[in-house]
Amino acid sequence: MQALLGVLFHFIGGFASGSFYIPYKKVEGWAWETYWIVGGIFSWLIVPPVAAYLTIPGFTEIIAHTNGGILALTYFFGVLWGIGGLTYGLGVRYLGVSLGSSIILGLCSVFGALIPSVYYQFNPTAGKDSISDLFNSNWGQMVLLGLLVCVIGIIICGKAGAMKDDDLKKSGFIADEKSEFKIGLGLTVSIISGILSACFAFGIDAGKVMAEEANEVWKAANPGNGEFLFQNNVTYVVILLGGLTTNFIWCMLLNARNKTFGDYTNSKTPLVSNYIFSALAGTTWFLQFFFYGMGESKLGNGPSSWILHMAFIILIANSWGLILKEWKGISKKTLTTIIAGILVIVLSVLIVGYGNYLRE
Secondary structure, eight states: OHHHHHHHHHHHHHHHHHHTTGGGGGOOSOOHHHHHHHHHHIIIIIHHHHHHHHHSTTHHHHHHTSOHHHHHHHHHHHHHHHHHHHHHHHHHHHHOHHHHHHHHHHHHHHHHHHHHHHHHHSOGGGOSOOHHHHHTSHHHHHHHHHHHHHHHHHHHHHHHHHHHHHHHHHHTOOSOTTOOOOHHHHHHHHHHHHHHTTHHHHHHHHTHHHHHHHHHHHHHHSTTSOSOTTTTHHHHHHHHHHHHHHHHHHHHHHHHHHTOGGGGGOTTSOHHHHHHHHHHHHHHHHHHHHHHHHHHHHHOSSHHHHHHHHHHHHHHHHHHHHHTTTTTTOOHHHHHHHHHHHHHHHHHHHHHHHHHHHHO
16 A cells, blocks of 8 residues: 555656646747746745745754755755756757657666766765676666666657657648747757756755754654655755756846846736746646655655656656647657657666666
8 A cells, every 4th residue: 555655646746747847838928938937936946945834844943953064065966956957948848848858857867877876986985886886786787777778768769859850841830839849959958957857866865964854853743653754845945946046047147138037027928827827837846856755755765766756757748748749740650769769768767667676
């Protein structure tokens, strides 16, 4: 029953992550940078403290007496992750929900599994698995196999994206009047996003002391009730402030360059609905982490929970891609290629998950 609840929570979190960009498509008359930062203020500034306040008594005190170095490192990883989150939005903008999410999340799985091992290779005192451990163990070799399969899947998806670009140019078909499909730029920002998005996990690890304290406070008040479902909510507050910093600076620069500051008060646009849809997108985005933490508490800590979460997001994002007809107007060969690429990425995620299961 606990495992079933864990899978359910991961599905809800994956649904939130795979769906968050959909409300943005209902925004009218605003530039991308405008609706992205309005939604981001809800994602990174408003909703996280509200969630922490509702679930962790005295969360502000926990943050206040945490070592400044720990806070700085947690915030720093949030800044790096913020670049990944920013380029995630651009990747989806230029490649579509389906293709963009598949490539970014596949890369996120690759680097999320590989970068920590490289780091711990040069920091053996940490007592965690290094890159040598991956190459010299059955479970590690399975993880590396999964990473290789993921790269193959991403190459196939990239090929499908190029084929889609050619199909649309040949047919003159425009799938969506808001479409900004750009395969080269989309792949570039997706690769950056996939690498830096993995920094969120490092931020959680850096701020673990705050989560542990929240867990201890909860256990003292609720003895014998197991692990605290919401312990990471206090850490999210600090990480997401870092993400807000990156995205806010970039969006303000774009507002200035594109002369779009007037969007926020432009009465010629549906201002109320634009703010509502942007707020909905931002809140939905945060819910992925809220439910991820709940699922992890049921299935146990470790990469396997993350892999399950990634798999659900990829499947949900691609379901939306079909519903939104992002692949309308393309040839059967192109459609077959993108489906094959997505299935290979999902397979790679499952292989990495199995490798981590063997380790656990």
